[in-house]
Amino acid sequence: MLEPSTVAHVHTRLRETSPLVQVITNYVSMDIAANLLNAAGASPAMVHDAHESGEFARIAGAVVANIGTLSDPWVDGMLAAVAQAEADGTPWILDPVAVGATTFRRDTVDRLLEHNPAVIRGNASEILAIATSAGAGRGVDADAAVEDVRSDAEALASKLGTVVAMTGATDLVTDGTRSVTITGGDPRAPMITALGCSASALVAACCAVHDDALEASASALAILSAAVEKAGEKAEGPGSLRWRLLDALSTLSADEAAAVAAR
Numbered sequence: 346m347l348e349p350s351t352v353a354h355v356h357t358r359l360r361e362t363s364p365l366v367q368v369i370t371n372y373v374s375m376d377i378a379a380n381l382l383n384a385a386g387a388s389p390a391m392v393h394d395a396h397e398s399g400e401f402a403r404i405a406g407a408v409v410a411n412i413g414t415l416s417d418p419w420v421d422g423m424l425a426a427v428a429q430a431e432a433d434g435t436p437w438i439l440d441p442v443a444v445g446a447t448t449f450r451r452d453t454v455d456r457l458l459e460h461n462p463a464v465i466r467g468n469a470s471e472i473l474a475i476a477t478s479a480g481a482g483r484g485v486d487a488d489a490a491v492e493d494v495r496s497d498a499e500a501l502a503s504k505l506g507t508v509v510a511m512t513g514a515t516d517l518v519t520d521g522t523r524s525v526t527i528t529g530g531d532p533r534a535p536m537i538t539a540l541g542c543s544a545s546a547l548v549a550a551c552c553a554v555h556d557d558a559l560e561a562s563a564s565a566l567a568i569l570s571a572a573v574e575k576a577g578e579k580a581e582g583p584g585s586l587r588w589r590l591l592d593a594l595s596t597l598s599a600d601e602a603a604a605v606a607a608r
């Protein structure tokens with residue numbers, strides 16, 4: 346059970362403290378992820394090169410490592426940042442985009458996982474691919490359903506001692522012992538590219554302001570779900586849903602976010 350008061354607390358803390366979030370993410374997602382964090386009250390910084398990513402991680406409240414558009418220099422940058430985050434006890438979030446698709450992605454995720462992410466945020470195909478070494482998925486998009494992957498996600502969270510935040514029509518957040526589902530949003534959400542990457546960035550921002558990674562992750566997805574739903578009321582398609590989401594997130598009240606948890 347996700348307490349509405351927890352979501353309201355996390356929502357308020359985001360705006361009051363504006364956490365610095367280091368987002369090492371793919372080219373597709375940089376703009377929307379940064380804008381979404383700004384709208385939520387956080388402070389994004391896309392700092393990825395290995396010459397500085399570890400040093401920058403020292404001052405970040407949380408770090409994201411997203412493998413969406415992977416190449417060797419980016420792997421080096423991610424490893425430097427997450428090693429520093431691990432050493433400092435700073436939460437970092439893995440977004441394993443299309444991990445089942447290639448050996449390079451799978452090997453990179455294996456190397457990143459050695460540094461103990463606080464949260465793995467992915468769609469059902471990505472979580473299934475990590476949990477079972479199967480389920481290639483359809484590139485960056487899911488071809489599995491959250492409810493069908495639930496037990497794999499819970500087992501993965503237990504095995505790795507991490508939180509798994511699996512998104513889809515219904516989101517599931519689990520640490521292997523506690524599991525929370527979040528409903529809402531808008532069925533057109535998957536048509537906004539990099540919304541999942543942005544969700545991972547928001548999970549990181551919430552982990553920076555709230556120590557319990559399961560509650561923080563679930564609160565992030567509840568806040569996003571509430572804002573997407575609000576944006577969807579007037580949206581005519583994915584284009585207006587995208588810009589209306591930024592507006593909705595920036596004006597969302599703590600009570601509106603908390604209401605998603607009360608369902």
Ligand SMILES: Nc1ncnc2c1ncn2[C@@H]1O[C@H](COP(=O)(O)OP(=O)(O)O)[C@@H](O)[C@H]1O
Pocket residue numbers: 467468469485486487512513514515516529530531532533534535539540541542544566569570
């Ligand atoms: N069918 C759906 N209906 C409503 N919301 C959805 C649906 N599918 C995904 N979402 C939402 O879209 C966001 C991105 O999730 P998802 O599409 O699973 O990630 P990714 O883009 O990494 O594949 C999440 O907030 C999730 O709740």
Ligand SMILES: Cc1ncsc1CCOP(=O)(O)O
Pocket residue numbers: 371373374413414442485537538539540541542543
């Ligand atoms: C389309 C695409 N190609 C490589 S990364 C990327 C963005 C994927 O973003 P998301 O997983 O949030 O849809």
Ligand SMILES: [Mg+2]
Pocket residue numbers: 442443467468485541542
């Ligand atoms: Mg994704």
